[in-house]
Amino acid sequence: MRKKYDWEIKQDKQRKLRKKGQQALTLEQIQAVHDTYEALNSAMISIRDLNDLALSEIKALDEACCDLHREFISQI
DSSP states (O other): OOOOOHHHHHHHHHHHHHHHHHHHSOHHHHHHHHHHHHHHHHHHHHHHHHSOOOHHHHHHHHHHHHHHIIIIITTO
16 A cells, blocks of 8 residues: 555544534534535526526525524624
8 A cells, every 4th residue: 555645634633623623513504504505506597507696696696605604603
């Protein structure tokens, strides 16, 4: 087995930290992150395809932002 490069060692450490952090999230926090990703992804697809953004997508972005704030920022 070959010796790992420095960047591979760093990547493995980052992967372990990320996994540990994800395991510490509550179900509500996971849902907030997921909903935010979905809202951002949907908005970006519309912007790319249509060069436009629908009000429903703006509403989803606003709700996702509020959820993230409630689950992460207001708890600090």
